[in-house]
Amino acid sequence: MLPFYGREDHFREAVQSVLDQDDPRWRLVIIDDANPDPTPGEWARLITDPRVHYLRHAENLGINRTFQESLELSEAEWVVIFGCDDVMKTDYVGRVHHLASQHPDAGIIHPGVEIIDADGKPARTLVDAAKAYYRPGGEKPLVLSGEDLAVSITRGNWMNFPALAWHGPTARSIGFRPDYQVVQDLALALDVCRKGYPLVIDDQIVFQYRRHAGSVSSWRAVDGSRFEEERAFFRAEADAFTLQGWKTAARAARTHLSSRINAATRVPSALRAGDLAGSRTLLHHAFSRRDATKKVATD
Structure with missing residues (x-):
């Protein structure tokens, strides 16, 4: 296809x-x-x-x-x-x-x-x-x-x-x-x-x-919209894994380390493009501790 x-x-x-x-x-x-x-x-x-x-x-x-x-x-x-x-x-x-x-x-x-x-x-x-x-x-x-x-x-x-x-x-x-x-x-x-x-x-x-650079994933990464979607996705998956009893997978989803590293590497490109809003989105995704430290009651 x-x-x-x-x-x-x-x-x-x-x-x-x-x-x-x-x-x-x-x-x-x-x-x-x-x-x-x-x-x-x-x-x-x-x-x-x-x-x-x-x-x-x-x-x-x-x-x-x-x-x-x-x-x-x-x-x-x-x-x-x-x-x-x-x-x-x-x-x-x-x-x-x-x-x-x-x-x-x-x-x-x-x-x-x-x-x-x-x-x-x-x-x-x-x-x-x-x-x-x-x-x-x-x-x-x-x-x-x-x-x-x-x-x-x-x-x-x-x-x-x-x-x-x-x-x-x-x-x-x-x-x-x-x-x-x-x-x-x-x-x-x-x-x-x-x-x-x-x-x-x-x-x-x-x-x-x-x-x-022309791919969808590439330009969505630079403006930060990719990572807004990823953050919401990983939150939902962490909750779903916890309900399944897959605690290690839930921790991996809450941390989503590789996604954070990827966002951090995109910040210079966003700054060069003059996209301050995108830069803030990328930095928030890369360094926010909220998802990484969140615990679900059943975990």
């Missing part, structure tokens, strides 16, 4: 990366969210491969509604909602099929990922260094489930959402929470976790995740 709104060159590269897969067991659905430039859509309509389907919204619905539509229109046992600026290496589909066959009870598969910049060159940012730090080590493939999984991705969300393969029936039965525009991937992963389905982590690199 490929929601699209953005640059034509990145979009074409993303689509071509699916067409170039070594394993033919795939179907591609392009959902054009009323991109202002109709040229990419016109190009997509000319693709003759019967496995490629294209539809265009009459008006822009936004990221969350389009993600939910992607789930609803999916049909396969395994579903990927990947970015219109990301790239699947030629062995992505084959590797996911292999991992799924080896782990039939999995709810999510996270294959190996490398980071590229806007020009497709290898990239390494502070955010990605932090993700690598929180990403579980050890021999791969590695299986995480239950509170161990909840603690791992709540303490530091090391996942690269567009690379994830979701167990289709499970993800479709849950759906994306409608109120989120940035953390909807983490919310869905935690909901899958609560259903008892494990996550499989692999190290074989089969996906290229593009990190650049």
